[in-house]
Amino acid sequence: MVPLNHYLILSGVLFAIGTAGVFLRRNLITVLLSIEIMLNAVNLTFVAVGRYHGSVDGQIITFFVMTVAAAEAAVGLALVIALFRHRETLSPDAFTALKW
């Protein structure tokens, strides 16, 4: 049996990778992917802790997160396409018009 700590460490690593991706990558699609990684790191934590406590709450919340993530991906990708049509680029630094 794999102890809880291993899951949490893996989850933390995945979350860190995702965060780094959001900040460092210069491609909006990759940023979206990184966000998915962060979400799944959290999902992993939920499931592991749920299993550790012997309850299904963790798994139920995970389903909610996955639903929201699917919706988010759909909206996010649609925005990405719209942005690309507008500027012919996917760099997040190209879209800074919404400011003072």
Next chain:
Amino acid sequence: MLALIPLLPLAGFLINACFGRRLGKGASGFVACAAMVASFGVAVLAAARLLGSDAVSTEATYYTWLASGDLQLPLRLRLDHLGILMTLVVTGIGSLIHIYSVGYMHDETPPEFARYFSYLNLFAAFMLVLVLGANFPVMFIGWEGVGLCSYLLIGFWFTKQSAADAGKKAFVVNRIGDFGFILGMLLVFATFHTLDFNEVASAAALLAPETGQMGVITVATLLLFVGATGKSAQIPLYVWLPDAMEGPTPVSALIHAATMVTAGVYMIGRNAELFSHAPITLAIVAAIGVATALMAGTIGLVQNDIKRVLAYSTVSQLGLMFLAMGVGAFAAGIFHLYTHAFFKALLFLGSGAVIHALAGEQDLRNMGGLKKYLPVTYWTFLIGALAIAGVPLLSGFFSKDEILFRTFIAESTPGHVLMWVLGVVTSLLTATYMFRLVFLAFHGERRGGHAADAGSAHGAHGHAHGHAPHDAPRSMAIPLIVLAIGSVFAGYVGVPHALGGSNRIEQFLHPSFQPGLHEAHAAAAATGQTEAVAVALPAQDAEQVAAEQHAHERTELTLMAISSGVAFAGIGIAFYFWRRNPAAADAAAERFRPIHVLLSNKYYVDEIYDAALVQPIKLLSTTVLWRAADAGFIDGAVNGVGVAVRGASTALRRLQTGSVRTYAAAIFAGVVLIVGYYLVR
């Protein structure tokens, strides 16, 4: 029934105000006159019904206006003997002036004509509320309403700057008086816990007179008198009345001679019981009255505008009425009010006929010789002048003599003999300036040529009426004749005992001046407490009065002879200076140049007020209130808040970079901080 008296003119006002534009001149004039005549008819009926019964007064409550703790304020009208007299004067003379106005205003366009008559009707409605109101606030509705109508009618030709200014001046000066009136009213309520005239009078009747001390009644009556000085044009608030002559002449006759300006006198008469418990106030009222009478009389002597002479004459006569009130001769004051309404309305309407005939000319120096052209106007005007001068057996003689006699014997008023002397001097001045007017306007040679180029006065009458001035048309002549008859005979209701009369008006008015006594007497009789009415037993009172009357009859006859002599002397002086030997008038003016200049400039009172009050207030308003308080402090605070928010925003908006990754970093940092805080803790 009582409500109909003010409601009929109000209906006339509403009809003319709403539909006047489409009615045409004939219809709107008819509606206004019909409303007034109907109101007069109702007033006569109500008076007949009251006099036919045993009651002292009749009243009608329509509505509880306010009910809050102590304060019960019904909308109540009350008609008593004083009210009958005032109502009949207002509606009767009001009707005549309405009819006269139809002729006088015929050059106006139909909408202006309707506007004029709507104001006139509204004025009558408010004046009747003032007269019939049974408590202070209801009277105050009328009091303010007539002030408003006065403003509207003085400024009727509002495109003329001087008329608009005069209206404003009248309104502002009256506000000062009204401030005193409101304070007095509140003090009365605080003292007696009621505002009903009769209840106040009964409560006051049980108190001892405040002799030689400044008690609460003295202060309250003084404040009320401040209101009266504003409305009735007494020192120090008389300055608006001469300027009010900018209004149409019938308005001057109705509002600024016969009715509204007498409201202050009426108010004191209505509160006679209260005022007679404040000897100090009465002494002040008498002193102010006689001072005003003399001052206005002297100014009237040198004015050249026909209406201004009459305006100062009105101020002067009002002063005499206040003198009567001040010496406690309330009936004499109201009697003079009543006769004055006839002859002063007559004189104003006569001057209106002159102005009308000369297409707007008001300067006496440009008149002369009008007797030939305007016979009706001349003879009626002459009767009015004789009446106001106090020529024996005309109405003014009886009322003025009554006032002077009462002043002479008023031992309780300090300086009453001096006041009598000043009153006689005022009578002399009255006779002189009135006959100066008659001689300058109607006698001698025609001066000033044709009238058409005299468009300086009122523009509405600008069109020429042809070369020879024409006499008053019938709608104007009839009121003149009726008022002339009234000026001759109105005085016979008050023939004094000394001349074999019975001074009926005094007996008639007596219950109105001591309502408190009657009620207290009745209440005491009901409860058997006879001691409570030891204040003044009516029977004993009457006997005493009769004895005094007898003792005074010789005095009265002597005084009468003196004042008749004075009246003829005044006419003689006027005849000498302005008819026989006009050069002497100029020579006298030249010889007493400083006095003449002082009088011509009305004692510089307007200038003194301007320097002492208007300019300091203007200065204070501009520098302190406007520049410092408003522009500096209030605007500064508002703008300061704006500037501060703007500055903070300028700094804070730098945070909005528009870069998604900056926002993400901020969110991340925030999460780390919050989670970190909980973990470390």
